Amino acid sequence: MEPIIKVERLAYSYPRRELVLYDINFEVNKGEVLGIIGPNGAGKSTLCKALNGLVPHFYGGKYGGRVVVAGMEVLEHTVAELSTKVGIVFQDPEEQMSGLALTVWEEVAFGLMMLGFPKEEILKRVKEAIKQVGLEGFEKRSPFELSGGQQQRLAIATVLAVKPDVLVLDEPTAQLDPIGKFEVFSVIKRLAHEGSTIVVVEHEIEELATFADNILLLDQGRVKAYGPARDVLTQVEKLKSLGVDPPSVTELTYLINKEYGANLEVPITLDEAIKIYSEAVGVS
Template sequence: MDTIIKAENLKFEYRNDETDEVTEVLKGVSIDIKRGEFVAVLGHNGSGKSTFAKHLNAILTPTAGRVSVCGIDTADENKLFEIRRRVGMVFQNPDNQMVANIVEDDVAFAPENLGMPREEIRRRVDNALAAVNMSAFSKHAPHMLSGGQKQRIAIAGVLAMEPEIIVLDEPTAMLDPAGRREVISTVRRLNRELKMTAVLITHYMDEAVSADRVIVMDSGRIVMDGVPSQIFPQVERMHSLGLDTPQATELAYLLKKSGFNIDGTVLTVDDCISEISELWRNKVGADD
């Protein structure tokens, strides 16, 4: 698999106009993300994860270091639109990303901006709405939809650019559990079926569990990077970074700590049940 996003010693700082204070948000982030990967980025508020995300489609450009996406340097101003059409970006508040009064007009916004012919816009709008299972709502007004539906429309809005990467900056923070499930399963499907590279910024651990790879950020740096089963079992480390771990993982971790011979890398309810039930069968067998 080839590298699609590459950050090399990315630094970002900004100056407060009033106090003249310089705040360093990113202090040297280096990472390679492969085409087709589903990467979850975790970190508490202020860890720099949103700032990192905004570098992926040149909303921000590095103070020092380099970010390249699909081989294009994001600092190259002439290629701004080439980068943005390749990297779709979805934000936290679904209301504040919708431009139009009708769902299909909103989804058409990006292809219209790109100056596509009418038939092509139509094709892309229909495909994008189908990809998020919202075709039936094409003529609806956005404000009558649920949070989860609105966020799926926002996803469709960037899919209409036919991007190679989709970056989601806490897309579920304002949604109820049902809305969260809708959005995450949509992203997962895009990743699996359309082979789209996905970068999901979140602080819900259950959403990160199903990613291919988890990156943990803390005060402007990447402090952990690995597959979920490497990251979450480090329960104490995660807690010290202000992050949760799935209860299943925590339970296995605590049982292991009390001396049971259990695989500490379980992430899901089912895995946890099968691990503990094996201990139980061994015990029942020994008792007999």
């Protein structure tokens, strides 16, 4: 089966700037979650924009290599065409509101109307998308009278309503309080569990570790590690040297193994750690 996303030798610079992406290669299969991690300025957002065509169509600049999403080569399609295949959610919830809709319902319907869907289909899709993000009961509320977490879930709903092949989330929880983060992660995890194809940039590595299949570690525009989440997240020294914190259970176990010559299996999630440690201390 062809992957849904195929990035080959992608290189990019904004107009009159140095390269910000160098020789990027990765693939995402249908139903997989790819987590993108890396320090500030690594090029994570630029890479997201390369998936929906904003890079290079909107920004211009120098572009090399190839990005194919859902069978469309990004260079050969407009951002409008790509928007039906790649739905993107950014970190600032208010900034992504259309500003034209008076209610949550209208906000979700707006994109579908612009795409010319028939009325019955719009009614059906809006209902479904609102349900997917748990905003039932808020249909008549103004988008501006929602909490950050609710607004971000609304942004996800507007994207889901279009039924894109790929959902791209660029630090969707970065500006949210703990409750907002929890709400948005719950939605993302459920979507991942139900088989959505997701690319997510995330600084909350502990959360990411619970649902990412693969992880790509980006630094200064280059891929520093790429592979199954476990393989990347257990490279403790490498992550730390780039200023990225591995999950604390991973670092703890790595250090116990290293400092005390233990030979514990290295967990990447709290659940795994509980299992490994309860076995190690003989209580399970």
